[in-house]
Amino acid sequence: MTDGEKRGQNVRKLRPRLSVGFILARRFTLCAFANFVDVLRLSADEGDRSRPILCGWRVLSATMEPIVSSSGIAVHPEERLGDPTLFDYLVVVGGLIDEIPNLSPEYTHYLQRAAAAGVPLVGVCTGAFILHRAGLLNGYRCCVSWFHHADFLEQFDGLRPVSDQIFIVDRDRLTCSGGASSAHLAAWLVDRHVGRAQARKSLHIMIIDDALRAEKPQPGIPLDLTTDDPLVKKALLLMQQTIDTPLSVAETAHRLGVSRRRLERHFQQAVGMAPTLACKIMRLEHAEFLLCQCDQSVTEIAAATGFCDSSHFVRAFRERCGMTPAAFRRTHTSVGA
Template sequence: MTTPAPRLRIGFLLAPRFTLCAFANFVDVLRLAADEGDRSRPILCRWRVLSPTMDPVESSCGVRVTPDERLGDPSRFDYIVVVGGLVDEIERLLPDHIAFLRRAAGAGVPLVGVCTGTFILHRAGLLNGYKACVSWFHHEDFLHEFDGLVPVSDQIFVVDRDRLSCSGGASSAHLAAFLVDRHIGPAAARKSLAIMIIDEAMGAERPQPGLPLELTTQEPLVKRALLAMQQSMEAPLGVEELARRLGVGRRKLERHFADALGMTPRQADRQIRLAQVRHLLGRGSRSVARIAAETGFCDSSHLIRAFREAEGTTPEAWRKAQQGEAARPS
């Protein structure tokens, strides 16, 4: 019996110290869509890790992945996916990789940047005139690296013609599911995500969880404070406790926030927690009381007051409006 040709062929380039979970999520969606059940035969999808040297590539967590084959002709793939990782390491991508990516672009093969793979594509001159997605965590790094170019950091992935990009982590599964849906069908995409215990496929426009973009800054003390706020969301730190943990006085911390963001630490903390509230409201049917507990509000009444003050409506009304917007035909 003749094996049918795969409908989706992906070639992966792994940057030194790449993010393992972003790569694994992408591959597992392909694996589960490629065969019946979870038998993992690469029938409907085919994926290969490419390298000019065939040396194992170390991920940021230390796990090494051995390439499958050499670079060769990029046109044998439907997409070339570049998986980035630690920002300080992406400059170590070999010149052969960059030449291969440029050949792929010249041959019309769509290019995909995952995590800081977007940085790599941009450095190679392959994102000029395109929109590109980067993680909120790397938003300021991108602005610093590429003067005058503003990346998309308020949604989980971006599709702009023959350039696709995502923020990494779980979003790589959703971008892979988008490609499976496009080339194999929605049932295969749903099946992959269901086996991976992912409730539903998220569209590109789904906002990234993380710090609100208005709180991005390069000021070191304020950055550390914002991350500490995010990590203690269920039990918010008082300003005195936050300053103590950071080893500075309260007045110094407040002065740095005023200079960097034009607000107090308490106001920034409220914005972080309300951003997470909006994220959770859009992710299913969690009760307002449960969301309040997970985001550091005293109870549902406290959350409703704060949310109404910020949004002009209640959390439940906001959720229904968002669900109605998502269900509306495009």
């Protein structure tokens, strides 16, 4: 009898309201895992005493060897793979794309056994890739980070990932883009199984204003700029990294080691527009996100998205959205202007 099966016999009658088993891929994303666990931890007890009373969580392993994250920090598993029905959910935390094929077949078989038993499966970060490789996302919608959208399309046929939401719940499959969104998915589970007050408490202690709904957009590169062109992808990432101080097309091309003409040609072929327009769209979509998610003034948001002054920002925003930033904020959120 495995450790997990023994534990199941001993505590089955004392199970918390929400019990989660974690499977960590090699080079998993530490922040996505930590955010998910901390929401459970802070929801499980009064204050931040961390006793697993209302929520329980365990890191599972086929070998019990330490699992090294993408940052180099290792996590020690707590029990071997056993009976998956001991858990309300099994959460697969992915990380670096190149490590996904290296996951032991024992985990794949365990997840398939869990699915057959009706245990809901959760894919965090590139955990969705792992679930799909195991044949467990066929017929389901799944959420993938905008950063990995093109990678998913390249590796898998027959499934269109969603990259404009922070997480998706489709029956007994739950997926999220990773990072901070894993805290919001965990809070959704706590809200459902433990209570809304506990979910909100955990997020507030973590200095997260409040739970975001699944359909909230991911901050990142707009989907209409998604491309497989390596040069354009690098340029878009550079634009995002300098969104508050936009580079000229010439400077962007210089940093990428190509001519301006070549960069403009690749953009036209890949996304049907010039680099300047692509950068402007990215900045305005980020402004939409800020208007909905924070209480910064229009002037502050203009500066944060690289506009020289608020009047220029308002004109550009109205041209794209058909309304002023203040009107957009009133229409899309309760945050005051």
